[in-house]
Amino acid sequence: MKILIKNGTIVTSGKIFKADILISGGKISEISDSLKDKDAELIDADGKYIFPGGIDPHVHMHLPTFAGYSSDDFYTGSRAALFGGTTTLIDFVTPRKSQSLPDALIERKREAENCLSDYSFHVSPISWHKNLKEEIQECIRQGITSFKVYMAYKNSIGLEDNDLLKVMQIIANEGVQLTVHAELGDDIENLRNQYFEEGKTSPEYHALSRPDYTEANAVKKVINFADQTGCKVYIVHVSSQKSLKYISEAQKKGLSVYAETCPQYLLLDDEKLKGSFEETAKFVFSPPLRKKEDNNKLWKALSDNLLLTIGTDHCPFLYEQKLLGKDDFRKIPNGAGGVEHRLSLLYTYGVLQNKISLNEFVKISSTNASKIFGLYPKKGEIAVGSDADLIIWQETDEFISSKTHHQNCDLNIYENIKIKGKPLYVIKNGKIINSEGKFEKNIEKGKFLKRK
Ligand code: URP
Ligand code: ZN
Ligand code: ZN
Numbered sequence: 197m198k199i200l201i202k203n204g205t206i207v208t209s210g211k212i213f214k215a216d217i218l219i220s221g222g223k224i225s226e227i228s229d230s231l232k233d234k235d236a237e238l239i240d241a242d243g244k245y246i247f248p249g250g251i252d253p254h255v256h257m258h259l260p261t262f263a264g265y266s267s268d269d270f271y272t273g274s275r276a277a278l279f280g281g282t283t284t285l286i287d288f289v290t291p292r293k294s295q296s297l298p299d300a301l302i303e304r305k306r307e308a309e310n311c312l313s314d315y316s317f318h319v320s321p322i323s324w325h326k327n328l329k330e331e332i333q334e335c336i337r338q339g340i341t342s343f344k345v346y347m348a349y350k351n352s353i354g355l356e357d358n359d360l361l362k363v364m365q366i367i368a369n370e371g372v373q374l375t376v377h378a379e380l381g382d383d384i385e386n387l388r389n390q391y392f393e394e395g396k397t398s399p400e401y402h403a404l405s406r407p408d409y410t411e412a413n414a415v416k417k418v419i420n421f422a423d424q425t426g427c428k429v430y431i432v433h434v435s436s437q438k439s440l441k442y443i444s445e446a447q448k449k450g451l452s453v454y455a456e457t458c459p460q461y462l463l464l465d466d467e468k469l470k471g472s473f474e475e476t477a478k479f480v481f482s483p484p485l486r487k488k489e490d491n492n493k494l495w496k497a498l499s500d501n502l503l504l505t506i507g508t509d510h511c512p513f514l515y516e517q518k519l520l521g522k523d524d525f526r527k528i529p530n531g532a533g534g535v536e537h538r539l540s541l542l543y544t545y546g547v548l549q550n551k552i553s554l555n556e557f558v559k560i561s562s563t564n565a566s567k568i569f570g571l572y573p574k575k576g577e578i579a580v581g582s583d584a585d586l587i588i589w590q591e592t593d594e595f596i597s598s599k600t601h602h603q604n605c606d607l608n609i610y611e612n613i614k615i616k617g618k619p620l621y622v623i624k625n626g627k628i629i630n631s632e633g634k635f636e637k638n639i640e641k642g643k644f645l646k647r648k
Contacts, residue, residue: 197626200233204241204588207554208248208578209563217246219584222626227580237628239621241588247558248578249283249585249624250539253565254432254456254507256531257287258307263517263529270311272604273510273535274642277313278629279602280536281619283585284575284645285311286565288344289319290353297321297331301338305644313624314585316569316645318344318375322352324359329366339646341570342373342430347414348482350381361421368427373568375430378414378439379406379483388526399476400469402525403484411483412438419446419453428452430568433509435461435483437493444502454568456505457494459534459541460609465491468609477518478607480528481509495551504564506542510535512605533603537596539587540615548616570647583625590620 199219206213206227216231217224257273259266268276270287277285287308291300297319308315319335321328321343332343345363346354355363367374387405391397396404415431419442422429431443434455446453460481465488468479479485497503511531521528534541539561546552552560566576574583594615598608622630625643629636 198233198236199239199584199623199626199628200231200236201239201241201246201586201588202231204244204246206246206578207558209555209559212554217578217586219623219626222584224578224580224582224584227578239588244620245554245589246578247281247587247589248562248576249587249622250281250561251284251286251565251571251576252277252282252508252510252535252538253286253505253569254458254509255285255287255535256509256511257285257311259511259531261529263513263520266529266531267512267514267517268510268533268604270308270315272602274312274315275635276536276602278622278624278639279619279635281539281587281622282535283313283622283624284571285313285315285535286569287315287317289317291320291322293322296327298334298338301335301340308644309641311642312639314575314642314645316340316571316647318342320344320346320353321363322346322355324355324362328363332366332370336370336372339644341647342375343367344375344377344432346377347418348377348379348381348384350385354381357417360418361425364421364425364427368425373428373430375432376418377433378411378418378431380410380414383410392524392526397524399473399480399521399525399528402480402528403466403469406482406484408436408438408486408490411436412442415439416442419443419451422446422451422453429454431455432507433458433461433483434494434503435490436486437490440493440497440502447502454505455503456507457498457503458507458509459538460532461486462491462494463541463545463613464609473522477515477521477528478532478609480518480521480525480530481511481532482530495546498546498560499552499556504560504568506538506560508534508538512603512607515606518607532607532609533605534609536601536603537610537615540618541610541613543589543617544615571645575645584623585625586623587619588621589617592616592618
């Protein structure tokens, strides 16, 4: 199948220019003026931007928790992602205790078989053990180039500091990428229990038990470990301005420290946690929402290249799952959805409010993640030879709602927030899958991406 996109304005991480794009065999085969091909399906993109398909480097589909699985599986979550223009997802492999990383990877690949977007995983060492190095090497042979560690959640998947240091040494020796959830688990656990014992049980105490210094001090600590080991570190879901100081110092020192934030930390603040359980439970995720001032500093850090990517940390739960913590905020499953809205929110509140340029929009929603996680130039680029994952963008004027979204969830943390841009067409691997809001019925399954 061939597609010819005529007259669009192509936006890449570095350029904006008018040209036609010819797609054949799932790839971009030509970019030039006045292209013709009588066999190709024609799309007129006059007056429209064309962006590379989005890459969300941080999603949790079908995540097992004490409250059951997160409510989007790979099928429903990737479908929602595609609606919003995200054509590649990076999810996680979290082994069960005593399960090896390669075994967990095989199991997770099976769970992801119905994913509609292309996908990969960050694989999580949840303990240090004597075969860990060989397990990591096997995952690398299987096409995994990033490994995720948790400094929080110490009673399940989090690592103690001495184990973290040993894991980082292995990752550094293998020359691959560490990604890290940076929050000081022990301090948080103490505060959680203290609040609960004082009878402070509402969702607001989820946020109060995870103050910004518990993130910033974890960031500082992992950066010190990176300095000692030479490990490349990517800090996920940075939420507080305090953390930015340490990231900036590390980058100035020449350390390979990259960082991500999420739309929720740019657009929402801790006022959302004031109110009834019904109103606030959906805002329970980790790290928690911060102050307005943090939102502003994070936007600035994006335009200063201090933060390089936007992930969503997509991990929705139904209200009935959140209800498990009605009388104890510690029992509310942590997480919220957003994979579908990432590009629209970033465009509306970033580009249209002059906080980021169009090129920065492309960088932080697609190209940078592709480069950091070994997918470039296959993904995240509009160039001859790259995968034909493209979005043709349209202006819109609508409100986000759980009634109309495609995520499998009865809650939406962006309820009633206005968006002013969304995909008109989404093309994945050279096939039109969303055209003017109409979704193809038989979308080809996504592929597992072996990364370099
Ligand atoms: O609250 C969150 N973010 N849940 C998903 C797991 C994680 O910590 O990223
Ligand atoms: Zn996390
Ligand atoms: Zn996460």
